[in-house]
Amino acid sequence: MTAVAERLPKLEASIEQAxxxxxxxxxxxxxxxxxxxxxxxKLGKARPIIQSGDAAKIREAVVEVEQAADSAxxxxxxxxxxxxxxxxxxISAHDRVCLLKANM
Numbered sequence: 001m002t003a004v005a006e007r008l009p010k011l012e013a014s015i016e017q018a019x020x021x022x023x024x025x026x027x028x029x030x031x032x033x034x035x036x037x038x039x040x041x042k043l044g045k046a047r048p049i050i051q052s053g054d055a056a057k058i059r060e061a062v063v064e065v066e067q068a069a070d071s072a073x074x075x076x077x078x079x080x081x082x083x084x085x086x087x088x089x090x091i092s093a094h095d096r097v098c099l100l101k102a103n104m
Contacts, residue, residue, distance in 0.1 A: 007103075008050055015096075018039070018090045021090070035068070039072045042068040046061035072094060073091055
C-alpha cells in the first residue's frame with residue numbers, strides 16, 4: 001500500500017465533512033455546493049487509481065483532486081452566505097489535499 005493510499009481514509013473523511021457542511025448550510029450558494037460536489041466526484045474517480053499503486057497515475061489523479069479542491073476553497077472564500085463552519089470545513093478539505101500532494 002502506498003503512502004497516499006494510507007492517507008486516503010482521512011482525506012475521504014475530510015471531503016465528506018465538507019460535503020455535509022455545505023448540504024446543511026442553507027446559506028451556502030449553489031456554486032459552492034456544485035464545486036464541493038465536483039471535489040467529491042474527483043476523489044471518487046481518483047480512489048481506484050490511488051489504490052492501484054501506479055505512481056505516475058496516482059500523481060495525476062491527486063493533481064486533479066487538488067484542482068477541484070482549489071476551486072472549492074475559492075468558492076467557499078467568496079460565498080458570503082456560507083457559515084464560517086462551512087467555509088472552515090471546505091478549506092480544511094482543501095488543505096488536506098494539498099498536504100497529501102506535498103508529501104508525495
